[in-house]
Amino acid sequence: MAVRALDALRGVEGAALVARHVEEAADPKAALAAIRLVGADLFAPHLLADAVLLPEDAMAVVQSFTVFPPPVSVPAAPPAGPAEPWIAAWRDWATSALLARFSGGETLVPEPVGAPVAEEPDASDGSDGSDGSGSDWQRWSVRMGQLSPLALPGLDGPVHAAARRAPLALARGASRAVLRRDFPTAMRITRWLALLAAEGARLPLDPAPLVEHLRLLGGGPRLALDAAIAGRLLAPARRDRA
Known part of the structure; x- marks a missing residue:
């Protein structure tokens, strides 16, 4: 499929x-x-x-x-x-x-309630963790990756709002997954970065080379589909920068 x-x-x-x-x-x-x-x-x-x-x-x-x-x-x-x-x-x-x-x-089906939140906030940095920037950003970013089919234009809701609040946590999560050679998870998280880039958000890393890196190293039709979707999302952003 x-x-x-x-x-x-x-x-x-x-x-x-x-x-x-x-x-x-x-x-x-x-x-x-x-x-x-x-x-x-x-x-x-x-x-x-x-x-x-x-x-x-x-x-x-x-x-x-x-x-x-x-x-x-x-x-x-x-x-x-x-x-x-x-x-x-x-x-x-x-x-x-x-x-x-x-x-x-x-x-x-009805719209569910809620969005992924960091469950173990890091009080030392003054964050309540609700934006994924606290100590639980690892699990938060993985949870966002599990919801990557929502990272499409034409959809919006609390999950998308959570992604917009925490581009740094998404970038950390994608980078960590790459270092762990968990390319499917990295690609799923990167889809959110690609969607944010398509919306014009400022990101802590450029998702385009990351998408290409994962496309080359990863395998299987599911990852290939994720990479193709991310590439399509990024195409307008690349044209705008040019």
Whole structure:
């Protein structure tokens, strides 16, 4: 599924997205699960490359929510509740919100509450840690990386506000992941830096060489899709600087 989205983002002739993926799959149910896993990034070609969302593709996304329905109740944000259901709820919301935007329908899931916060603030520097700048910036940045499918234009909310408040924590998190050779995590965090750059924010590092570095060193279609999305986000920023 990530490969199909990547091909569509690159404008590969004849590239199709979700409907054909389900139709051609040996296990259609597994293909629907893949739609949920890739989530909002399925809409990257429509947001960043002017691809047209076909009605059958929209229906396949709806079908994925029907076969794998989200929880009825909205999960509580950590630390009041476990992180995994809350992260899944935000990712489902992003998929649903973009589906509604392109299909003209209603969102299939409600917007969750809250955004990642640093749970162990560093009182010595006068920070309350809520911007990810305290002693827990490592875990905060990883949590933001887990929410990287939200790092797309056309989406906005408390998670995006948290990213805008803490570009330094994001830069630290991405750099730390690179040093640990955890390239998928580094790429996911770097997507937020790319989105902030596209919005015109001043950043403590230039994400463009970092994206290229991770694209070359990392592997797999998921990282390649993240890198392609980040590259598309950065293209207008690079033109503006030129």
